[in-house]
Amino acid sequence: xxxxxxxxxxxxxxxxxxxxxxxxxxxxxxxxxxxxxxxxxxxxxxxxxxxxxxxxxxxxxxxxxxxxxxxxxxxxxxxxxxxxxxxxxxxxxxxxxxxxxxxxxxxxxxxxxxxxxxxxxxxxxxxxxxxxxxxxxxxxxxxxxxxxxxxxxxxxxxxxxxxxxxxxxxxxxxxxxxxxxxxxxxxxxxxxxxxxxxxxxxxxxxxxxxxxxxxxxxxxxxxxxxxxxxxxxxxxxxxxxxxxxxxxxxxxxxxxxxxxxxxxxxxxxxxxxxxxxxxxxxxxxxxxxxxxxxxxxxxxxxxxxxxxxxxxxxxxxxxxx
Amino acid sequence: xxxxxxxxxxxxxxxxxxxxxxxxxxxxxxxxxxxxxxxxxxxxxxxxxxxxxxxxxxxxxxxxxxxxxxxxxxxxxxxxxxxxxxxxxxxxxxxxxxxxxxxxxxxxxxxxxxxxxxxxxxxxxxxxxxxxxxxxxxxxxxxxxxxxxxxxxxxxxxxxxxxxxxxxxxxxxxxxxxxxxxxxxxxxxxxxxxxxxxxxxxxxxxxxxxxxxxxxxxxxxxxxxxxxxxxxxxxxxxxxxxxxxxxxxxxxxxxxxxxxxxxxxxxxxxxxxxxxxxxxxxxxxx
Numbered sequence: 179x180x181x182x183x184x185x186x187x188x189x190x191x192x193x194x195x196x197x198x199x200x201x202x203x204x205x206x207x208x209x210x211x212x213x214x215x216x217x218x219x220x221x222x223x224x225x226x227x228x229x230x231x232x233x234x235x236x237x238x239x240x241x242x243x244x245x246x247x248x249x250x251x252x253x254x255x256x257x258x259x260x261x262x263x264x265x266x267x268x269x270x271x272x273x274x275x276x277x278x279x280x281x282x283x284x285x286x287x288x289x290x291x292x293x294x295x296x297x298x299x300x301x302x303x304x305x306x307x308x309x310x311x312x313x314x315x316x317x318x319x320x321x322x323x324x325x326x327x328x329x330x331x332x333x334x335x336x337x338x339x340x341x342x343x344x345x346x347x348x349x350x351x352x353x354x355x356x357x358x359x360x361x362x363x364x365x366x367x368x369x370x371x372x373x374x375x376x377x378x379x380x381x382x383x384x385x386x387x388x389x390x391x392x393x394x395x396x397x398x399x400x401x402x403x404x405x406x407x408x409x410x411x412x413x414x415x416x417x418x419x420x421x422x423x424x425x426x427x428x429x430x431x432x433x434x435x436x437x438x439x440x441x442x443x444x445x446x447x448x449x450x451x452x453x454x455x456x457x458x459x460x461x462x463x464x465x466x467x468x469x470x471x472x473x474x475x476x477x478x479x480x481x482x483x484x485x486x487x488x489x490x491x492x493x494x495x496x497x498x499x
Numbered sequence: 500x501x502x503x504x505x506x507x508x509x510x511x512x513x514x515x516x517x518x519x520x521x522x523x524x525x526x527x528x529x530x531x532x533x534x535x536x537x538x539x540x541x542x543x544x545x546x547x548x549x550x551x552x553x554x555x556x557x558x559x560x561x562x563x564x565x566x567x568x569x570x571x572x573x574x575x576x577x578x579x580x581x582x583x584x585x586x587x588x589x590x591x592x593x594x595x596x597x598x599x600x601x602x603x604x605x606x607x608x609x610x611x612x613x614x615x616x617x618x619x620x621x622x623x624x625x626x627x628x629x630x631x632x633x634x635x636x637x638x639x640x641x642x643x644x645x646x647x648x649x650x651x652x653x654x655x656x657x658x659x660x661x662x663x664x665x666x667x668x669x670x671x672x673x674x675x676x677x678x679x680x681x682x683x684x685x686x687x688x689x690x691x692x693x694x695x696x697x698x699x700x701x702x703x704x705x706x707x708x709x710x711x712x713x714x715x716x717x718x719x720x721x722x723x724x725x726x727x728x729x730x731x732x733x734x735x736x737x738x739x740x741x742x743x744x745x746x747x748x749x750x751x752x753x754x755x756x757x758x759x760x761x762x763x764x765x766x767x768x769x770x771x772x773x774x775x776x777x778x779x780x781x782x783x784x785x
Contacts, residue, residue: 234591280772287533287590291722292771295764298719302761414715418598421591455610462602469596470584 182349185433189345192436197338200331208330212402214443215337219395220416221423221435222344227388228421229429230357231381232364233282237293238420240300241389243411245270245396247304247311250319250406252397259322263397270393271386278385282378285367294417301412316407319400333402340398344391345436351387352432360384364430422465428475437476504631505748511633511641513744514737515702518644519717520724521651521736522695528731529668529688530586535597536577537721538714539604540693544570544700545709546608549617559619563643563701567694574693579686586685601714608711616708640706647698651691652733664688668731719760723767 199211220238227235245266252262281292304311311317322329351357359380362370371377400406419442421429427438445464449457472479523537544566551562577600585592623635655661666674667684675681703709720743728739743763750762 228591232589234589234594236594281768284771287527287531288726288771290533290590290594291726292768295719295722295768295771299761299764299768302758302764306757306761418595422595422599425591425595456606459603459606462599462606465599465602466581466596469592469599470581473585473588473592 182353186349188433189436192440193338193342197334200327200334205326205330208334210443210447212330212334212337214440215334215341216395216399217420217423217443218436218439219337219341219344219391220420221427221439222341222348223388223391223395224420224424225348225388225429225435226351226360226384227381229424229431229434230351230360230364231384232430233381233384234286234290234421235293235385235388236290236417236421237296238388238392239412239414239417240293240297241270241274241392242396242399242416243297243304243408244273244300245393246400246406246411247317247396248393249397250317250400251310253320253401254317259320259401263394263401266397267390267394270396271390274386274389275382278382279378282381282385294414297412297414297417301408304412305408311408314408316405316410319404319406321404322401329402333398336398336402337395340391340394341436345432347387347391348432356380356383361430422468425475426468426472428477431475431477434475434477441476505752506745507631507633509745509748510741511637511744512748513741514641514644514648515699515706515740516720516724516744517737517740518648518695518702519699520721520728520740521648521733522692522699523718523721524725524728524731524736525651525664525695525733526689526692527725529664530578530582530685531590532582532586532593532597532689533590534689534692535594535718536601536604537692537696538716538718539601539608539711540570540574540696541700541703541717542709542711542714543573543604543608544697545704546612546617546700546711547697548701548704549619549709550612552619553617559621559701559705560643563698566701567698570697571690571694575686575690577693578689579682582689583682583685605711605714612711614710614712616710617704618708619705621705637706640702643702644699647695647702648733648737651695655733660684660687664691716760719764723763726767726770 196211196215200208220242224235224238227233248269249262249266252265253259257265277296281289281296284292305314307313308315322332324332351360359370359375362373362375363377363380367377396411400411423438423442424435425438426442427436428434442464446457446461449460453460519541522540523534526532526534526537547566547569548559548562551557551566552559581600582593582596585596621636621639623639626633626635626638655665663674663679663684664687666677666679667681667688671681674684700709724736724739724743726739727742728735728737746766747759747763751759754762
């Protein structure tokens with residue numbers, strides 16, 4: 179079996195597991211499955227710019243928040259729900275394209291700072307534009323008809339579809355010319371430029387890909403929860419959480435963001451339940467340990483070597499000598 | 500005369516911003532690390548000062564050197580034991596690491612101190628100069644901020660360790676060849692960054708109510724000041740801080756106070772694109 183086929187099978191099994199949650203578990207777990215699918219889509223999106231291209235983009239929350247607001251405002255203006263999601267997707271994509279052309283001229287630390295500032299500026303604009311967005315009071319979104327069970331199932335399906343689409347795009351990019359070009363940029367941008375890769379165009383494409391589906395996810399999230407406000411949707415915590423999920427699994431890999439998100443979310447769930455006061459600190463500790471001891475992510479560990487090492491250690495010392 | 504009052508307010512605010520950002524700027528310039536912990540260090544300094552005053556009746560001015568020393572120790576140890584291990588990695592790694600550390604510190608601060616706004620009240624009265632009103636505690640804070648920033652400048656310029664820091668900032672590899680222990684200098688620099696943050700926090704606690712919810716805002720100010728003023732230079736941070744203070748003050752007047760922060764950030768984005776080296780745009784230290 180080729181590595182790609184293995185990846186596809188693992189992913190398919192995982193999607194089926196998530197989709198089957200309503201059949202064997204209560205609403206609490208369905209909600210969790212929705213969040214896992216949602217964050218997987220966000221982490222996969224971030225992977226385009228942060229993983230393949232190696233640009234420390236921290237603007238996920240800006241795209242997500244804009245998606246929330248554009249979707250919610252369109253729905254309030256009478257646009258049908260699914261169409262509103264598309265509007266949000268297109269809007270956020272266009273926003274990223276326009277901005278990317280400017281902000282991607284920056285490199286390294288300056289790009290990181292610029293992309294964080296983007297989150298702050300969009301949040302401040304949204305929260306001070308009270309006449310349109312309701313400001314700090316937030317915005318109500320028309321609720322979806324049906325009981326809580328039906329709504330949860332619908333949105334689980336929606337988030338899973340988005341996640342599958344982003345994954346499909348990732349596989350295509352990974353195997354195609356674009357992915358190759360982005361990896362070249364990640365390794366050495368000047369050299370990539372030299373050998374004829376249109377670096378600006380490639381970077382903008384990667385940035386737009388990283389934003390596009392955040393818009394969709396945001397709009398769907400707004401329809402799901404029925405209420406959004408600026409602090410919740412443009413959270414600085416999210417903007418760092420998504421890259422951490424991706425790094426945990428392995429940035430620049432196809433399956434890494436999905437694995438990382440699953441592990442992170444399960445971990446977070448356990449921590450929330452057991453250490454309510456200290457969950458942030460423990461997440462911080464997880465982040466620190468990840469950076470120090472697992473820089474390549476879970477998928478980059480050489481498990482065979484690990485097993486061999488553990489096996490060698492457990493053997494009696496006489497045999498080794 | 501209203502404009503003069505706004506200008507004066509802006510300058511007072513600006514010196515505080517300069518003091519707040521200079522440590523962040525130094526760490527960024529010398530270590531090439533974006534220190535996400537900086538905001539929490541400021542608040543920690545503020546809290547320590549407040550509790551020294553509130554619980555033990557120690558005057559903030561007396562507490563300040565001790566607070567600064569404690570923060571220096573925390574910063575030094577953090578850099579030596581944790582951050583030094585990945586200090587040459589790409590920005591995403593170091594940024595995520597310091598963010599993780601910030602989550603830990605922030606969490607402990609909110610648990611032990613809660614997020615209630617707190618402030619040291621000195622009741623020094625108000626100074627009236629013609630039409631201009633100046634609360635004396637602010638004036639006092641401004642003087643202190645200028646003094647500390649100036650002190651850092653002198654230390655970097657005059658002392659042995661200061662010259663070593665400057666040397667590492669200019670060329671780490673060459674500095675190592677000259678016998679400078681670069682990892683120690685990194686730790687000292689990070690310690691000084693934390694020290695300046697703690698001192699700034701101590702000053703802030705005398706002037707404004709502080710709460711752990713402000714860590715993000717302070718960090719944001721440090722970003723903006725650094726981009727306006729350029730990295731790792733004391734005069735740059737001073738220029739950036741003053742510029743931001745005055746601009747925010749006027750923006751608050753003309754567009755309403757809720758837009759003052761937005762204007763600062765937009766200005767920063769524009770500057771990032773037009774002139775990413777900052778207004779002073781110098782490479783090494785003076």
